[in-house]
Amino acid sequence: MAAETNADVIVIGAGIVGAMAAFHLQNDGRKVTMIEREEAAAGASAGNAGILAFPEIIPIPSPGVMFKAPKWLIDPLGPLSIPPAYALKIAPWLWHFWRASSRRAFEHGIAAQTTMMHLASTAMHGVRETAALASFFDNTGTLDLYDSEASFDAAAADWRAKEKAGFEFNRVGRAEIDALQPGLAPQFRHAIYASDGIQVNDPKGLTKALVDLVMSRGVTFQKGEVTAVAPAGAGNVVTLRDGTTISANTVVVACGAWSRKLAAGLGDRVPLETERGYNTTLPPQTFRLQRQLYFNDHAFVVTPLAEGIRVGGAVELGGLDLPPNYQRSRALLAKAKRFLPELETTGGREWMGFRPSMPDCLPVIGRASGSRSVIYAFGHGHLGLTQSAGTGRLVAELAADRPTSIDITPFRPGRFN
Incomplete structure (x- = not known):
């Protein structure tokens, strides 16, 4: 088939990051074609918890984390697991993860995420003001719950870092917890409440509405699987x-967990892995979930959606090819029932999706080594929705050769070389 020679911008991927890139590029006056292997919001953008987690600036690789990792890894249903069949393959990623857990790298990661999150918050505010998208956002507030005073105190340094970064929250006790979310098990006497927590009530719907919006303004959508990108002349x-x-x-290149092969073809060997996320979406019920709940000692969340209640979290590093292990989502559901005894846990829909995960928890945003006019926008892990609007703005700035809103050096593709 003959090559088409008049395309301006091609965005590979129609998840939330690709959709936001198309949105900002179109606002810049660019003619955009989106290419997606399935349909819009077919991957991780359909199954995330819907939390705009702007205060989540603390990287997972941190000083001392490698002492905790063996305990996590031997528990197949724990907060971080690696299936035995995948252990050898992921060894290089774990080496980079270990290097990212040094004190210097950890503090660098907090600084980079802080800057990125403030941009992401500002950019998402602009998206929320778009009439066709405003109904997808609810100000529910966020409640971070701890099992004990000891575990709460152990997290104090992280909360101080968030406070220093400019995020606002309050420590609350049992009386306030009961008022903010009735029905929690009695063990939860220590929590942090952020009144400005924003919930996307339909993550898949938001992504599809965003794609529909840009298409109504002239973006072309094409279904197909991209196997290679190569420089050719000036393009x-x-x-x-x-x-x-x-x-x-x-x-x-914004195709999430499938981005690594395309980057390799352009000369960039990025240590991108696949973080397999699990959740169960429960149908509407009499139990009223009033806001986002983080169960921090157990690495999962419970969030209110338009279609019901979503229970999900934890991390399984298992690649793209192994079959899903839905025992993980069932284990989370059993915990949610213990912590919210009135929650009805029957009739749910299980889901597993692929999150593109970098070992330092920072996304890849920047130009390809093999072509200045190829821009990477992937690797956001579990923060894709949160950072999508900020990433879209940065992509548009790079495409226009304008100075970027923030320094993107921490996100450069070659930082692991």
């Missing part, structure tokens, strides 16, 4: 699995 050629080739002035 690039995108090759699809069916042999179709499309030329473009600018290409944005």
Whole structure:
């Protein structure tokens, strides 16, 4: 099939990050074509918890984390697990994770995430003001719960770092907890409440509405699997699995966990892994979940959605090919029932999705080594929804050769070389 030579910008991926990139590029006057292997919001953008987690600036790799990791890893249903069949394959990623857990790297990560989160918050505020999208956002507030005073105290340094970064919250006791969310088990006597916590009530719906919006304004949507991106003259050629080739002035790689192979073809060996997320979405019920709940000692969340209640979390590093282990989602559901005894846990819909995860918990945003006009926007882990609008703004700035709103050096593709 003959190559099309008049494309301006191709965005590979129609998840929330790709959709936000298309939104900002279109606002810049660019002519955008989106290419997606399935449909819009078919992956992680459909199954996330819907939390805009702007205060989550603390990287998972931290000083001392490697002493905790063996305990997590031997528990197949724990907060961080690696299936035995995948252990050898992920060894290089774990080495980078260990390096990212040094004190210097940890503090660097907090600084980078703080800057990124403030940009993400500002950019998302602009999206929330878009008439077609405003109904997807609810100000529910966020309640971070701890099992004991000891575990609460152990997290004190993280909360001080968040306070220093400019995020506001209050420590609350049992009386306030009961008022903020009735029905919690009696063990929860220590919590942090952030009144400005924002919930996306339909994450899949938001992504699809955003894609519909940009399409109504002229963005072209094409279904297909991109197998390669290569520089060609002043632009690039995108090759699809069916042999179709499309030329473009600018290409944005925003296909999440599938981005690593495309980056490798452009000369960038990024240590991107697949963080498999599990959840169960329960149907509407008499139990009233009033706000986002973080069960911090157990690494999972319970959030209110338009379609019901979503229970999800924990991390399984298992790649793209192993079959799902829904025992993980069932284990989380059993815990949710213990912690919220009135919660009805029957009739739920289980889900597993692939999150693109970097060992330092920072996304990849920047230009490809093999072509200045290929821009990377992937690797956000469990913060894709949260950082999507900020990432979209940065992509548009890079595509226009404008100075970026923040220093993107911490997110450069070659930082692990």
